[in-house]
Amino acid sequence: MKYLVYILKITNNQAPRYKRLEIVIWLLWFICILEFGLLVIFSYLTSIAIVILSILHMIGIRPFKIVKKDNPTDDLCRLVLEPADGEPVFEFQAGQFVMVRESNDSGTATYPRAFSIASAPCESASQIELGIKSQGSLSSTLCESSRGDKFNIQGPYGTFTLDKASDRLVFFAGGVGMTPFRSHVRESLLTELNQQIVLFYSGQTVCDLMYHAEFSELAVKYPNFKYVPITTRECAKDWPGECQRLNQEMFDKYIADPSLWNYMMCGPQAMMDNVRELLLARDVDVETRLRFERY
Numbered sequence: 051m052k053y054l055v056y057i058l059k060i061t062n063n064q065a066p067r068y069k070r071l072e073i074v075i076w077l078l079w080f081i082c083i084l085e086f087g088l089l090v091i092f093s094y095l096t097s098i099a100i101v102i103l104s105i106l107h108m109i110g111i112r113p114f115k116i117v118k119k120d121n122p123t124d125d126l127c128r129l130v131l132e133p134a135d136g137e138p139v140f141e142f143q144a145g146q147f148v149m150v151r152e153s154n155d156s157g158t159a160t161y162p163r164a165f166s167i168a169s170a171p172c173e174s175a176s177q178i179e180l181g182i183k184s185q186g187s188l189s190s191t192l193c194e195s196s197r198g199d200k201f202n203i204q205g206p207y208g209t210f211t212l213d214k215a216s217d218r219l220v221f222f223a224g225g226v227g228m229t230p231f232r233s234h235v236r237e238s239l240l241t242e243l244n245q246q247i248v249l250f251y252s253g254q255t256v257c258d259l260m261y262h263a264e265f266s267e268l269a270v271k272y273p274n275f276k277y278v279p280i281t282t283r284e285c286a287k288d289w290p291g292e293c294q295r296l297n298q299e300m301f302d303k304y305i306a307d308p309s310l311w312n313y314m315m316c317g318p319q320a321m322m323d324n325v326r327e328l329l330l331a332r333d334v335d336v337e338t339r340l341r342f343e344r345y
C-alpha cells in the first residue's frame with residue numbers, strides 16, 4: 051500500500067524529478083528482463099524445433115504430396131508423389147521400398163507401412179510412383195486420398211534390387227507384388243542394360259494386372275523383354291497370355307534352359323511356394339539363383 055502511494059505520487063508529478071527518473075529506469079529494466087525472458091523461451095523453443103527437424107531429416111522422414119492418382123479398379127490405385135519440401139527425391143535403386151505414414155492434423159506421424167517404389171530411378175528425380183492394393187487401414191486411406199494430400203515418407207530401404215550384372219532375369223509377380231518389378235523392368239529397359247527379361251505377371255482377372263497395358267507396350271518395343279500375363283479366374287477372348295496357375299508345362303514353354311537364368315519373385319505365399327517347386331524340379335540352385343520379397 052505504501053509502495054502504491056509512492057508510485058501514485060511519482061506518476062502525479064508530486065515527487066522530485068530524480069525519483070521519476072528512477073521509476074522510468076526501473077520500468078525500462080523490467081521491460082528488458084521481460085524481453086530477455088521471452089527471448090530465452092523463444093530460443094529454447096526454436097532449438098527444440100531445430101533438433102526435432104534435424105532428427106527427422108537424419109532418419110529421412112519427409113512430407114510428400116500426391117500429384118497424380120488413378121484407380122484402375124475399386125481396390126487398386128496408382129499414386130505419383132513428389133517431395134513437399136521442394137527438394138529432389140532421395141536416391142534409390144530399382145526394387146527398393148519406402149515406409150509411408152499418414153500425417154494427422156497436428157503433423158505428427160502415425161504407424162508406417164512399406165510400399166515398393168514402382169517407378170524406376172532413371173525416370174525422375176522429382177517424383178516416385180506407388181502401386182497400391184487397398185486392403186487395410188493405410189492402403190485404403192492412400193487409395194481414397196486426393197491430389198495435394200500429404201503423407202510422410204521415409205526411405206529408401208531394401209535389397210530386392212535389380213541385378214544389373216545378370217544378363218538373364220526371370221521375374222514372377224503376383225498381384226500387387228508386381229510393383230518392385232515394374233521398377234526393375236523400366237530401369238533395365240530405359241537405361242538399355244540389354245538384359246533378357248521374362249516377366250510372369252499373375253492375377254485373378256485382367257483388372258488385377260494394373261500395369262498390363264504398359265507391359266504389353268514395352269514388350270512390343272523391346273525385343274529383349276518377354277511379358278507373360280496370367281489370369282487364373284477368367285480367360286478373356288484373344289488373351290495373349292495364359293489362363294491358369296503357373297505350372298511346370300507353362301514354365302518350360304517360356305524358359306528353355308533354366309540353369310542360365312536368375313530368378314526373382316514377389317506375390318502371395320502360395321505362388322512363391324509354387325515357383326520354388328518349379329525351379330527345384332528343373333535343378334535350379336534356388337539358394338543362389340532365386341531371390342524373393344515377402345509382403
Ligand SMILES: Cc1cc2nc3c(=O)[nH]c(=O)nc-3n(C[C@H](O)[C@H](O)[C@H](O)COP(=O)(O)OP(=O)(O)OC[C@H]3O[C@@H](n4cnc5c(N)ncnc54)[C@H](O)[C@@H]3O)c2cc1C
Pocket residue numbers: 147163164165166167181182183184185186187188189190208226229230343344345
Ligand atoms: C517390403 C514390402 C513392400 C510392400 N509393397 C507394397 C506395394 O507396393 N503395394 C501394396 O499395396 N502393398 C505393399 N506392401 C504391403 C503393405 O506394406 C501393407 O502391409 C498393406 O498395404 C496393408 O497395410 P494396411 O495398413 O492398409 O492394412 P492393415 O490395417 O495393417 O491390415 C493388414 C491386413 O489385415 C486385414 N485386416 C485389417 N483389419 C481387419 C479386421 N478388422 N478384420 C480382419 N482383417 C483385418 C486387412 O485386410 C489386411 O489384409 C509391402 C509390404 C512389404 C513388407
